[in-house]
Amino acid sequence: MVHQRFGLRLREVTVRSILSSSRLADYCLNPYAGCEHGCVYCYARFATRFSHPSEEWGSFVDIRTNAPQLIEQEAARKRPGKVVISSVSDGWQPQEEKYRLTRQCLEVLLRHNYAVFIQTKSALVQRDFDLLEGHPNVELGTTITTVRPKVAALFEPGASAPNDRIKVLTKAGGIGIRTFLFLGPLLPYISDRGKGLMDLLDVVAEINPDYFLVDRLNPRYGIWRTVSATLSTYDPELIPEYRKMLYDKQTRDWYTFKLRHRIREQAKQRGLAGKMRLCF
Template sequence: MTTAEITARSIITKSNLPEADYVINPYTGCSHACRYCYARFMKRFTGHSEPWGSFVDVKLNAPDLIPEKSGKYRGKSVFLSSVTDPYLPLEKNYGLTRQILERLIPLEPRLGIQTKSDLIVRDIDILKQFEVCEAGLTITTLDDTVRKEIEPGTAPVQNRITALKAMHEAGLTTYVFIGPILPGLTDWKHIIEETRTFTSFYMFENLNMSGSIRDSVMGWLSAKHPSLVPEYERIYGKRNDYWDLVEEEIAAFCSKEHIDGRIFFHHGK
């Protein structure tokens, strides 16, 4: 893992995400090395030659770029993070996310924060100071063997579930981001069953296989789960209704079970 300390010119940027007005990325790059990462396109803006997932640039001055006073963000949704994880292992030492959160409190945004790490529980005391805060954990699979294959740099699944419980018990609004849904490997109903009593709502996203993601995912499947290769080739070959049917199933299940489920599917990819 290559780590560099850099100086950023800005830290709060306009968002293209459907549920966020602004995003904050305390780090450039990521150490999770997820096989399915959609943010790998960011590499071309970094000047790095290393593979995506093997470098992290630490924006040392990020907290100082948060304005002390501004009405610009009051009531606006600010999300951490869109192309990195705010709780990378490096955050234990640098504490950038914690400092950023502290400086955001007086700006009164609607905070959204999502991670694959149980380190988020360290900042429960700060998260509780936001009038609106939605704290989420990503869970792609409950099988930790598969987790190690596709997200080798992330926290164990059980650690994330424990973190969700702790945040719920602290009175925070919690959510689980079930995504990307991996056909044949992600049991989204089971994830809901295991987390429902301490989760406020769920987000669902299907697997995006555009660009270099396809080679990364198919290479992993060929090595670890060859029996699934034909199914993925079918799903991501000619246009078919696989994801339409999955979306309908999720929507029907959530409606029947009175679950707040928010679906963000990419079709035709």
């Protein structure tokens, strides 16, 4: 079945399996393919390059309606391990409010003693705190790349506002869920230095998650067209700077060296160095 809503193409599909092997953990689970959050720097678009070759990332979502039935069979059959939700989409993107596929899969995984690693940009995840609370093998993280809502709306147009993501993580920590914050990708010249970076580290200090990760922007498949188009709205003068940072090795190495230094300094000043994991 295909639905068209405000330029978003939604398809209800069935798949043959739902719990896939993953190099990120033992398994990954993606009840949706495509992501309505439509982050302009999203690395996950490679996953649909053959199934949706001519569709814009963020403009389509395949809804894997048989995910709950499959997970019942697969979770019982496979060896319990750690499951990443979701690796190439956001499990709590807006369609989840209606379909509840991620919630149903989560309930099954926890019942079968799988460990669950959640990373999301959606405040909807708090709907499922009743399932997560009290489970020792659950980690919940939210991603923020900037605290400024207008900037986030440009770079992550369909995701929850940064402040809502922050509130969700605070609430999760308050009920004893193990939490992490993912600062990444830091937006070059926007949130990777000065006040932009300090604001992010202040959020970490305020929330005090169990740990936090930091990543730089990486030159992954298909990102340049949407990143540069967004910069042409935000500040066209940044386009050549981003191009060099992403695709010129010497510039990139120097950028990385200086970024590491800045982040370590900021983390140290706030007593956060022990909680930080650099991804680059």
